[in-house]
Amino acid sequence: xxxxxxxxxxxxxxxxxxxxxxxxxxxxxxxxxxxxxxxxxxxxxxxxxxxxxxxxxxxxxxxxxxxxxxxxxxxxxxxxxxxxxxxxxxxxxxxxxxxxxxxxxxxxxxxxxxxxxxxxxxxxxxxxxxxxxxxxxxxxxxxxxxxxxxxxxxxxxxxxxxxxxxxxxxxxxxxxxxxxxxxxxxxxxxxxxxxxxxxxxxxxxxxxxxxxxxxxxxxxxxxxxxxxxxxxxxxxxxxxxxxxxxxxxxxxxxxxxxxxxxxxxxxxxx
Amino acid sequence: xxxxxxxxxxxxxxxxxxxxxxxxxxxxxxxxxxxxxxxxxxxxxxxxxxxxxxxxxxxxxxxxxxxxxxxxxxxxxxxxxxxxxxxxxxxxxxxxxxxxxxxxxxxxxxxxxxxxxxxxxxxxxxxxxxxxxxxxxxxxxxxxxxxxxxxxxxxxxxxxxxxxxxxxxxxxxxxxxxxxxxxxxxxxxxxxxxxxxxxxxxxxxxxxxxxxxxxxxxxxxxxxxxxxxxxxxxxxxxxxxxxxxxxxxxxxxxxxxxxx
Numbered sequence: 001x002x003x004x005x006x007x008x009x010x011x012x013x014x015x016x017x018x019x020x021x022x023x024x025x026x027x028x029x030x031x032x033x034x035x036x037x038x039x040x041x042x043x044x045x046x047x048x049x050x051x052x053x054x055x056x057x058x059x060x061x062x063x064x065x066x067x068x069x070x071x072x073x074x075x076x077x078x079x080x081x082x083x084x085x086x087x088x089x090x091x092x093x094x095x096x097x098x099x100x101x102x103x104x105x106x107x108x109x110x111x112x113x114x115x116x117x118x119x120x121x122x123x124x125x126x127x128x129x130x131x132x133x134x135x136x137x138x139x140x141x142x143x144x145x146x147x148x149x150x151x152x153x154x155x156x157x158x159x160x161x162x163x164x165x166x167x168x169x170x171x172x173x174x175x176x177x178x179x180x181x182x183x184x185x186x187x188x189x190x191x192x193x194x195x196x197x198x199x200x201x202x203x204x205x206x207x208x209x210x211x212x213x214x215x216x217x218x219x220x221x222x223x224x225x226x227x228x229x230x231x232x233x234x235x236x237x238x239x240x241x242x243x244x245x246x247x248x249x250x251x252x253x254x255x256x257x258x259x260x261x262x263x264x265x266x267x268x269x270x
Numbered sequence: 271x272x273x274x275x276x277x278x279x280x281x282x283x284x285x286x287x288x289x290x291x292x293x294x295x296x297x298x299x300x301x302x303x304x305x306x307x308x309x310x311x312x313x314x315x316x317x318x319x320x321x322x323x324x325x326x327x328x329x330x331x332x333x334x335x336x337x338x339x340x341x342x343x344x345x346x347x348x349x350x351x352x353x354x355x356x357x358x359x360x361x362x363x364x365x366x367x368x369x370x371x372x373x374x375x376x377x378x379x380x381x382x383x384x385x386x387x388x389x390x391x392x393x394x395x396x397x398x399x400x401x402x403x404x405x406x407x408x409x410x411x412x413x414x415x416x417x418x419x420x421x422x423x424x425x426x427x428x429x430x431x432x433x434x435x436x437x438x439x440x441x442x443x444x445x446x447x448x449x450x451x452x453x454x455x456x457x458x459x460x461x462x463x464x465x466x467x468x469x470x471x472x473x474x475x476x477x478x479x480x481x482x483x484x485x486x487x488x489x490x491x492x493x494x495x496x497x498x499x500x501x502x503x504x505x506x507x508x509x510x511x512x513x514x515x516x517x518x519x520x521x522x523x524x525x526x527x528x529x530x
Contacts, residue, residue, distance in 0.1 A: 013365060053441040055364045073368075077359060081443030091434035093456035104452045107444035115448040164442065 001065070002168055002200045003027040003050055008059035010045050010224075019045040020224045023059070027200050029167075032191060034211035035204040037221035038244055043204040044088070046221065047170045050202065051085035052076060063168070081108030084166035088173045090157025094146035098137075098156055101145050102128040105160035124163070131162035134189050150177040155186060162193060168200040169193070175207055183207065187214055208240055310501025314509060321506075323491065328510055331487035334405050334480075335473035338412025343466075345413070346420035353378045353425040356433050356454055357446040378421075386418025394480040408485035412473050423465055431458045460529045467522035474514050 003026065010020040020042045027033060035043050048054045049061060052068045061068060063083065068076045084105070092101045099122045106124065107115055114123055122128065125141065132138045135155040140148060148156060154177045161169060171190060175183040187203070187210065194201035205211045211218055218235050220227040220243045227243055228235065294300055353375055355361055360368040367375070390411045397407035428450070436453030440446065481489015488507060495503035 048441075051441055053362065073359070077443060079443075080441065083443070085438075085441055087438055091432065091438055091453075093435055093453065096452075096456045100452070104439055104444070105442070107439060107448045107452060108442060110448070112445055112447055115445070116451060119451060166442075 001026050002029045002031075002063065004062045005049070006060045008049060008056045008061055010042075010049060010054065011057040018057075018224055020049065020056070021058075023049075023224075023226055025219065025226060025229055027202065029200060030195070030198045031217060032194060032201040032215050033203070033217045033219060034215035035202060035219050035221060036206070036208055036211050036240075036243065037227070039206075041221040042224040043221055044172050045224075047085060047172050047202065047204060050168070051083050051170055052080050053085060082166055083168040083170065084161050084164045085170045086157050086161050086172060086174065088154075088176055089150075090153060090160070092145045092153065092156070094144070096145050098132070098140050098143050098145060098148070099125055099128045101156060102131055102159045102163055105162070105164040109165060127163050128159070131159035132156070134162065135159055135186065151179075151182065154178065155182075158186065158190065161190075166199065167197060169202070171201070171203045173204050173206060175205065175210070183210060208244075212240075307499055307501050310499070311505040313502065314505035315500070315502035316506065320503060324488070324503075324506060324510060327488040327491045328514070330405060331474060331477050331481070331489070332514070334408040334477040334485070334487050335412065335470060338409045338477070339416055339466075339470050339473050341409065341413035342416035342420055342469075345417040346424060349378050349382060349417070349421040350424040350428070351447070351450075353382065353421060354428045356428050356431075356436055357440070357450050359440055359446065362437055362440055382418045382421045384418070385414050386416075386422065388415065390415040390476050391480060391483065394485045395483050398484050403484040403486070405486035408477050408480045408487065411480060411485065412476060415476075416469055416473060420466070420469060424462060427458050427461050427465065428454050460526050463525050463529060464522055467518060467525065471515055471518035471522075474518065475511070478511065 005023050005025050008020060008023045009018050011018040023046065035046065037043055045054070049056055050063070052061070052063060055069055063079060066079060068079050071079065100119060103118055103122055103124060106118075106127070110118070110123070117123065129138055129141055132141060135158065137152060137155055137159065140152065140156070145153065145156070154174065158171070158174060161171070169190065174186055174190065178186060190201060190203065191214065193199075203211075203215070212232060212235060216232055217230070218232060219229045220235075220239065222243055228239055230239075351357070355367065355375065358367050358371060360366070360371060366372075393411035393414050394407050397410045401407055401410070431454045433454065435457075436449050439449035439453050444452070477485070477487050478489040478492070481487045481491070482493045484490060488510065492504060492507045495507065
């Protein structure tokens with residue numbers, strides 16, 4: 001079992017509702033899971049919990065058979081290098097070269113001096129080139145990060161995932177800046193890579209159709225709770241509708257809105 | 271109106287007590303002395319012997335500033351890494367640092383305050399007592415004060431840069447220093463560099479001032495010239511200061527351009 005969560009809850013300081021509550025699930029090595037649910041459901045928080053990046057306020061997380069939050073500081077940090085978390089918009093320094101940004105994925109296994117030397121002369125440009133080539137970005141190798149488009153930057157973040165040697169890949173909405181064709185290609189690369197490494201792949205997605213057609217297991221999350229956790233075949237349209245069905249939002253009466261816009265703007269200084 | 275009157279009534283005895291009398295500036299004797307001194311400024315001294323001496327003193331000043339700043343950097347870089355919260359893994363995990371980390375950071379911040387709260391001139395006076403007249407006192411004084419300034423400002427530059435890139439690397443298991451070098455440093459480098467060259471410029475000026483208390487360099491020569499009322503020499507040395515600062519400015523902008 002790569003990940004096991006028992007009754008995990010995350011409560012942020014000052015928040016009214018917990019970001020996650022009572023999440024219990026297990027993910028076996030090599031499993032590929034799609035995480036779906038409306039915005040604000042807690043998908044990103046769950047990925048961060050799995051990565052050991054934020055400490056759950058309740059419950060227990062085990063990763064690779066160890067309990068990260070009971071390990072000493074250093075051992076926990078070492079465990080993190082076996083998990084790769086790719087955030088939705090990979091924050092990269094705008095002035096960095098793409099090759100350096102990609103090779104940053106190697107930092108956990110490189111010593112400090114090698115990392116430092118690689119800032120000046122990239123230590124493994126071939127690895128970065130190969131990783132970028134799988135996303136058709138090989139010609140951007142020595143480009144500056146701020147010259148990339150949003151979609152290119154997102155794939156550059158995933159190239160970083162490819163050069164890491166993690167055995168659990170957590171990807172947060174990898175397709176948010178990609179067109180439909182690129183989306184399929186990118187997911188295919190991620191799934192292929194996870195399969196060859198026998199790594200866990202957990203991918204949060206807003207593209208429900210893609211999730212249902214490509215991932216064998218789907219977890220539906222809403223309001224910080226797991227609504228369903230089922231094999232692809234067992235997920236029905238009704239379950240999806242219920243997951244995304246918004247609580248009846250009473251729209252503001254039109255007359256009131258009209259009145260507001262008709263009023264002269266007063267008191268608009270602050 | 272009443273306030274002004276009150277102020278005048280209050281200030282008058284003080285002015286009398288301090289023997290402040292602006293009219294002495296206009297007395298014939300003072301005017302003549304001033305005129306003689308200022309008219310000496312032109313032409314600035316330019317004999318070969320004086321220029322050689324000034325060149326040597328300038329070299330000494332630049333050397334004091336550079337050596338002092340290098341020593342300051344040796345102390346400031348590790349202190350910065352200890353003082354900045356951007357590489358705190360525990361802050362990432364739970365929103366607050368571990369107690370040990372917080373204590374260390376607080377201790378380092380206090381040390382930095384202590385180092386920079388004593389003006390370099392005071393450090394210089396202290397060191398002149400300990401190691402005697404000469405450049406060593408100046409170098410040590412600059413090293414201590416500037417270590418405090420650089421450490422504080424470096425830590426703040428790093429903290430005000432976008433911490434997300436560093437945090438992402440830390441979350442994926444990178445070492446703290448490596449995460450800093452790949453995350454925050456590329457963005458902060460230009461600002462760090464320009465602050466450092468600006469401090470070098472300040473150190474040159476500072477070493478001149480410290481020369482007056484006997485810490486060597488151009489300042490000591492200027493002190494001597496002033497005491498001998500040699501206006502021409504003072505003028506030449508002031509011109510040299512302007513050139514030095516302009517030079518530091520040029521180096522700074524050239525470095526920034528290369529980084530940008």
